[in-house]
Amino acid sequence: MLNKQTLLEKINQPDDRLLIAKVLDRAGFSLKKHEDTFSDFCDPRKIAMIINVISKIKEVKYSVFGGFDECERQVIGFCPEYQELEEKDFPIRVVRIDVNTKFSKDLTHRDFLGSILGLGISREKIGDILIYEKHALVFMFSEISSYIVSNLERVGRSVVKVSAVDLSNVDLPKQKVEEKSVTISSLRIDALLGAVFNISRGKAQELVESEKVFINWSVANNVSKAVKEDDTISLRGFGRAKLVEIKGKTKKDRISVVVLKYF
Secondary structure, three states, rough: OOOHHHOOOOOOOHHHHHHHHHHHHHHHHHHHHHEEEEEOOEEEHHHHHHHHHOOOOOOEEEHHHHOOOOOOOEEEEOOOOOOOHHHHHOOEEEEEEEOHHOOOOOOOHHHHHHHHOOOOOOOOHEEEEEEEEEEEEEEEEEHHHHHHHHHHOOOEEEEEEEEEEEHHHHOOOOOOOOEEEEEEEEHHHHHHHHHHOOOOOOHHHHHHHOOOEEEOOEEEOOOEEEEEOOOEEEEEEOOOEEEEEEEEEEEOOOOOEEEEOOO
C-alpha cells in the first residue's frame, strides 16, 4: 500500500498537496484493482512535481500523454505492473471548432477556453488548445467531448460548428522552432527576455512585475531571477523559449547563450 503521508510530507503548498494526494489515490486504485487509472490534465510544472513523487514508488507503473508529442498539458496514466499503457489507452479525444471567419473577429485561446468553461466544464478536464486560421483543436477527456459537441454554439460572439475527432485522425503541423545565439549582460530573466523577444529591458521588467512571465510554468515575479540551462521561459503574448546552452563569457565580458524559440 502507498504511504501517502510520507510521500506528502515535503510538499508545503496546500494546493500542491491536494493535487498529489488525488494522483496518489489514482495510483493506489490502479494497484488495488489492477485497472488503468488517469489523473486530470496538468501543466508541465505540476507534471514534474508529481513524477518526482510517484517515481519513488517501485510498485507504480505510469506513463504521461496529452494527445500529441509537443503538448504542454498532459495526463498521467497508471496501469498494473504487468501491462503497458499505450497512447490509445488514454481517454483523450479532440473536439474541432470551426469558425466562419467572414463574420467574426480573430479569436484567441482565452475566447475558446472561456466558452468551454462557460458550459460548466472544469479546467482540469481540458488539455491543449491549438488555434488555426479557421478552426481550433481542443484536447479533452473523451467523457465530456459529446457534451461539448452538443452544447457549444458560440465562441465569443461567433457562431461555431463543433465536431469530435479521434486522435488517430488528427493531422498536426510541426511546431516551428528557431535556434538563436545571443549575448546578454547577465543571466537575469529580464536580460534574457530582452534579447530573445527583442524588447527593452524596461519593458521586460514591466512584464515580469505584471506576472506575465513564467519560468518552467511558474510565475517569475522577480526581475533579478536567474535562469539556467534547460529552463523554459514563457512570455504571455510573445511566445516561449528554452535556454539550451550557456557558452561562457565573450571578450566584452557578456554571456553567450543558445536558446530555442518556439512559434
